[in-house]
Amino acid sequence: MSSVQNQNMKASLNEREGFQVWWRLLRPHTLTAAFVPVFIGTMLAAIEQSINFWLFLAMLLASILIQAATNMFNEYYDYVRGLDTENSVGIGGTIVRDGINPRVVLSMAISFFAAAGVLGVYICISSSWWVALVGLVSMLFGYLYTGGPYPIAYTPLGELTAGFFMGTIIVGISYFIQTLTLSFEVVLISIPVAIFIGAILLANNIRDRVGDAENGRKTLAILFGHEGSIRFLSALFIGAYALTIAFILFGILPYWSIITLLSLRKGIQAIQGFKGKSQPLEMLPAMKATAQTNTIYGMLLGISLLLQLYIPLG
Numbered sequence: 001m002s003s004v005q006n007q008n009m010k011a012s013l014n015e016r017e018g019f020q021v022w023w024r025l026l027r028p029h030t031l032t033a034a035f036v037p038v039f040i041g042t043m044l045a046a047i048e049q050s051i052n053f054w055l056f057l058a059m060l061l062a063s064i065l066i067q068a069a070t071n072m073f074n075e076y077y078d079y080v081r082g083l084d085t086e087n088s089v090g091i092g093g094t095i096v097r098d099g100i101n102p103r104v105v106l107s108m109a110i111s112f113f114a115a116a117g118v119l120g121v122y123i124c125i126s127s128s129w130w131v132a133l134v135g136l137v138s139m140l141f142g143y144l145y146t147g148g149p150y151p152i153a154y155t156p157l158g159e160l161t162a163g164f165f166m167g168t169i170i171v172g173i174s175y176f177i178q179t180l181t182l183s184f185e186v187v188l189i190s191i192p193v194a195i196f197i198g199a200i201l202l203a204n205n206i207r208d209r210v211g212d213a214e215n216g217r218k219t220l221a222i223l224f225g226h227e228g229s230i231r232f233l234s235a236l237f238i239g240a241y242a243l244t245i246a247f248i249l250f251g252i253l254p255y256w257s258i259i260t261l262l263s264l265r266k267g268i269q270a271i272q273g274f275k276g277k278s279q280p281l282e283m284l285p286a287m288k289a290t291a292q293t294n295t296i297y298g299m300l301l302g303i304s305l306l307l308q309l310y311i312p313l314g
Helices: 003-012 019-025 032-048 053-080 102-126 130-144 158-179 184-207 209-214 220-249 255-274 280-310
Strands: none
Touching: 019 053, 032 053, 032 158, 032 184, 032 280, 053 102, 053 130, 053 158, 102 130, 130 158, 158 184, 184 209, 184 220, 184 255, 184 280, 209 220, 220 255, 220 280, 255 280
């Protein structure tokens, strides 16, 4: 690609120079997926007892660092395998469009993992060393998502893996380090969170379906096709909201949690945004709306737990 074409691509993606290059490397629109489960797990603990703010902060920072490092590994290994080009939409683009040395990206990913490990030591000292085992396994899968000989992201298991580790596991750890217990109800509540996080990956794969297929990937979006993937994304949203309503009716979540339905509008916007679209650039708004659905749902769920703490209903 010529320098003029490169500049045109960056302009179409609204990419800027300077600090913005490094900010894009973090893929900030994905970082809320790291915040939401920590927030929800901590708020679930807060309903039962007072929480340790410093443990919450350490867990939050560690989760964000691991998510950012995973994004960097993704950027690095997709570049090494030749999957990312100057025309690729939805990537940070720091290597292929901004010319950042790939080794710098890899070194930053490892450094972020190391920083998360230091925070993990503090978390374990303050709670339990069992957390270290779960944390190490989570970090390993964060690397294997796009690293290693058989990247999980290139298989139909990408959404399930991301949802489980970034949703259920993080909600569970965030609750456990505060209470030193883990209940079946907490695991149940984590399921809609995991679904919405998996939906973010599905939306990403719907956008990249054609290019991924050409490069030999076997994602769910490729297996289902464009229309089938949209139907599956719709089913995920419906399932997550149906579970939330069921949990409210059975007393697992407070009545306040009905406010999570306010995020439904953004989910509908995401589904509509994919319909009739064929170009990755056209699908960017739908992908962003999917991530925003997770953010809004997660924030409202956490707020509903806070409301139950101070203004209990039922």
